[in-house]
Amino acid sequence: MGILCEILFDKNPKRIFYTGQSLHGSIRITLKNDKYVRGIFVKINGAAITICKADNFGEDCLNDRLEIIGDTRLAAGTHEFPFQFKIPTQLPSSYEGEYGFIRYMVTVSVDIPKIPRKEFEKRIIILRLTDLKDTELQRQVAVTGRFNPYFVCSCLPWFPLKIDAYIDHTAYAPGSNIELEINVTNRSFCKIHGFEAQLIKEVTYVPVLQSIEILKEVKLRGCLQNHKYTVCFGCFIEVPPTSATNLISKVIKIRHFIRITALMRKKCRPVIEVPVTIVTASENQR
Template identity: 25%
Template sequence: MGKLDAFVITFSNPSGVFYAGTVLEGCVTVVLKDSMEMRGIRLTFEGGSHVSWTETRETGTGDNKSTEHVTYSASEKYFDQEVLLHGIWPSQGRSTTKLPEGVHTFPFQFHLPPGLPSSFEAGEGNIRYLIKCKIDKPWKHDHKTKRPFTIIGILDLNSDLTNSQRVQGIKEKRLCCLCCKSGPISVSFHLDQKGFVPGEVIRPMAEISNGSSRKMNKSFVELKMITTLYAEGSTHVTNKTVARLTRPSIEGHSEDVWSGEEIVIPPLPPSFLLGCKIIDVKYIVQLSVDPAGPAIDLKIPLDVVIGTIPLMSVVQQRPPMAPVGFDGVSSWPTVPSPDSGIAQYPPNMPPPSYNESITGRVSIKDTDDEYTHGDLSFAPSYTYYNWGRTPSAMPEPMGKQ
């Protein structure tokens, strides 16, 4: 690193989590082992979304038949602002100044625009927020560092009455062919409410009647995240199971009941990603019954909403506990003030904690990051309410879905 001993961006809020419409505060620290000549130090605040995927399709017929790969992409920019922390702008010339040996701290503030979509990371799309800093050295490689941070867009479950209402589905399926007789598989499936927050429990309730003579290998309930990307008039849909419960086999002409099993919702982005036009996220809780032998599973999907502010009815019945480390005094992510017009947390309720997304970390390294300092892997952190339960882990893939 030569003269540069440290070059880091830190936030006043150590979690690196912020709400749209609030003020992001922090500082850039430069530690030099010897004086360094530079034109200046510049800081950039960036926020935007990007999607890109490739589809394979066949064109032509006969001898003229060929395969082509078509890539679709789209981007949105939410903000891009640069500020000068030290020295001069490039447009002001090439003159330099010397920053002496020692520790140098440059504080910053940035007012985040309201209505920003929540951070999101997936293989083919992201909503990403970054602070980048550059030590501008006109005759040498610039020193760079960057720090991602999480934006949480508020989704108040109390804003839609249907989120507190029961959701249900009923389905029947016959397995036999015309040459034999067998009764149907009948399933009734429901959830007591539609809206949930991470940390809350989903209790699937179901009655399964196996009127056939065939054994059912298992029944299972999955929380699925369905992501839709939009670009150039096309869409790309991915389906990820983020939690799963399984019950054992059901013999022919017998019944089974789901009545006490629990899915504890892990840290996940809120539904819809409001504010983004090119990425949409929805969730379903799906019950599947898996027949033995060659047959398609019976499936009942129920739409659910994952929010960031819980239903008042849930909080009144059993308030969540304060997160570990919260003392009401130290820096903690806060929602915008009441006069902002944005929904607030219910009164007297402790704030959530902020936990890394269950979907894991991704690389945020770009092609021009050869000389960039900092941690170049990142996972957004989302709201997580402490009702004293451990979040469900990402399930292992199943052979038959």
């Protein structure tokens, strides 16, 4: 065909872009001979796809297209054309998982008469940028659990064990610390030997697949049985590098939470879960 095409992001060699910002690039086309071109188009698209044994499920996240040039004749040699897209704010971040992925692609299409349309692709990474100074994300999160450690299933309205858990904010970026506080009122006759606090990433792939990963685990002290007073203790959990929470996609959903387990008798391990939002924040907020 005698056409070479490069998709360039000179100011962004890692090809990482953020929602709400502009994507700048250029197309460099090299022709061996003069060519009549019906059009050169560039499009940006994204899709979330789950890979199952029986079938694949997917959804389009992004689909935008620009015409770079229309009917024209290009001389032999190298031609460069800039392009720009505005990235929407409500997009899920790029993700590569065990049973699926969320991917974004920039594609250049060259339409020449009597020749099959030629397409050139380059994958990019889009991350959803979140402002941690948002007042909604600054709110404290509190979860309370009431338990009867004597019965696995009981209809008795008596719950002598109460566990309250708090985290100081709703959202965190990787590298930051989650301040966890636990208040325990144990009026039961069962000793709590200790607590486990696990930061967990749960990924759900439509229709039924799921993966769970423990990102961090902290051991905490317990408390005696038949204790009349509330015992308070806490810890810091550092957020490691991980995928951002994603509840936007209908196909791949990523949620994070802290699972707090009271270590008591063998068959009694009360559990509460504190939801956490992990985000991609700008560098000055990390």
